[in-house]
Amino acid sequence: MITSSVLIKNANIVNEGTIVNGDVYIENGIIREIASQISAKSPNVQVYDAEGKYLLPGVIDDQVHFREPGLTHKATIATESRAAVAGGITSFIEMPNTNPQATTIEKLEEKFDIAEKTSYANYSFMFGGTNDNLEEILKVDPKKVAALKLFLGSSTGNMLVDDPEVLEKIFSSTDLLIAVHCEDEDTIKENTAKYKEEYGDDIPIELHPIIRSEEACYLSSSKAIELAKKTGARLHVFHLSTAKELELFTNKIPLKDKKITAEVCIHHLWFSDQDYKEKGTFIKWNPAVKTAKDRDALFKALLDDRLDVIATDHAPHTKEEKNNVYTKAPSGGPLVQHALPAMLEFYHQDKISLEKIVEKMCHNPAILFEIEKRGYIREGYFADLVLVDLNAPWAVNADNIAYKCGWSPFEGTTFRSRITHTFVNGGLVYKNFKFYDIKNAKRLTFER
Template identity: 80%
Template sequence: MKTILIKNAHIVNEGTILKGDILIEGDYIKEINDSISAKSANVIVFDAEGKYVLPGVIDDQVHFREPGLTNKATIETESKAAIAGGITSFIEMPNTNPQTTTIEELEKKFEIASKTSSANYSFMFGGTNDNLDEILKVDPKKVAALKLFLGSSTGNMLVDDPKVLETIFSKTNLLIAVHCEDEATIKANFEIYKEKFGDDIPIKYHPEIRSEEACYLSSSKAIALAKKTGARLHVFHLSTGKETDLFSNKIPLKEKKITAEVCIHHLWFTDKDYDTKGTLIKWNPAVKTKNDREQLWEALLDDRIDVIATDHAPHTIEEKKNVYTKAPSGGPLVQHALPAMLEMYHKEKISIEKVVEKMCHNPAILFQIEKRGFIKEGYFADLVVVDLNNPWTVKKENILYKCGWSPFEGTTFKSRITQTFINGSLVYNNSKFSDVKAAKRLTFNR
């Protein structure tokens, strides 16, 4: 059994920063204390003097494109980029090809991940208008959640039959995660701009097409249905200030039935960035105004918004540089999400303790993930070592995504992820990857 002793770390956990040591035995954290001595010559001692140790980030929304879209990304390539960015566990979405809407296809994805993933993994099962029987077969202890596209779907994954929706909300025991944008509103808006500009609609109109109204209308309907049926609802990637008023901070997260997420891009960019970034920052839901961004920050910090995620969704650069109607929405983010949030810490926008709460603790609580998301004795040793004063610039040569580009290219971050441990194994060390496959399938305490 491998034994690793991390010495002299600033340990960030549950709202505190403790200067101390962490003893890892096998896959687990054995001891946390002010000072721990190596009791054997076989103990590997790692000195973290001057560095911060965080729980591994849990990203609750990624699109790793496998199977079927592997020209853009694979579980292998994107999970490798994730661990370089301090993300030790991910939950991947069902809109692959084929879609993950049957138990058979779900198990195929688990099989791929078991052989190729560098990070711990789980998948969401996809709902459609006609797969209720399959949904009811899903074991809540083994699968992260049920994903419903209430807008912006691919294939046949738009769930737009009100009777089907109510039945799903009423019958499933799974947490329901939703993408909320009203399709009728978006289509009406799109036709106005298409008639005026043709295919080459200026990207600045993207947030007018995928508007505040489209987001709020869909989110409010989903929340009303959850309240009516008692379903456990998690609303993905809020993009408007108006939507934040739909959520509460009056009870602890573990008691909430309705929760919310915000993504890195909606906390970083605004509609003014379309002038320089163009379709590279075309996402669904759209990046909106500075006022929306500030209201999202306010709701994040006062706990109406519970989780920060990436919605990592890579496309090739050739696809992204198409005209508006042909440029797909989405972008790669897992490698740069934690550095971006630590940059906000340096700008005094958020504390490092709050970053850990929103990116590590809360996803574990919200999805009831077993023994992850915290630095605790008896928990899996998923740990990230961060140097808060080691600047680096995002360049093509250090981008690890298969698609080879990033919306952060040219950005200098003050903080650097120097080491990542997964299940007690050092898998990433100063820009070098270990050959050890330490990743495990996530399990859920439900």
């Protein structure tokens, strides 16, 4: 529902480390005024009474796989961005390992064209690096593209960048933020071969974190960080999954000054290896969900700022694909609709404050990627906003799952908090399980 003027009243505004009750006035998609009380300036203003609900900046998810083009039996930009706004995610950054891969400027722009027509949430895409596309990497405009994605393990197509000389050249040559998936491929191959010899293709899923081990993660992460320090490259390490890797990161520097940053994903904060017995391949991710000790260490590092952002790594597959034996079941799962409710559940468990959730899911992605005028509730910023009722329990079930794949690792979970309204650039796109067929999204731009 798009109107040129919107007034949100009586909201508990969670922003920049504080919670204050007040009103927010929006005009033409921009936040124009924030005050304790604002009167409607004309009869044409659409007024929403928040009735004491909590108003958050729209979540920015810096790592999703929406599968388009080429893998649209699993998901599309339209279906998954729609699920994202139901989860309070108003902006996403999507990965390059689609089919075809976004490893040329031409293929990257084709994805932007699709999103412009079909996305419900604001969007950007990462450019993909390979062993032989440095010339294309150097053509990327850093003001228009989120980052460069390098797979240093667990890649698709030809996107595994495993030539050390090429890797150093890329790190030395680009001003783009370099985002990396870190798992050592040789270690994983060796472990897989060992267990395949014992079990064939039907390796017990409980061995997944042993195959994609702590050692595989640490070896790759430490090499990437060493290279970033050597070359001065701006490095962002995706989806940390082990306690050991946390020693590689610091909380001694403000985020805006960090050259090396890291994220943690929802599934690594929620699940542990104890959950494989019940969930099976439906919680098979790369990197793997590991021990409860790892999970607790990740949460601690999130709170003490060694880990900078929370993301989803949303990567849907069909139920049929996930129901395969270990070696044939793909890794990844859908998460954008349930990431914020999961974090709010941690709030109810007294594990994290609302202010910290907003910092890690809204403010910090905006700082880290230098996203223009998003991630905060500030006058002059785009009106990407989410209203949350902290006392409106709901259960995840097949009837309310919005993903094209039709399943969720959270199925059967009851969340105590509900996202009631999502605004994208001032337009109401979602309200209490109802979607408005309005595409008010914009391409993200970057202040670089």
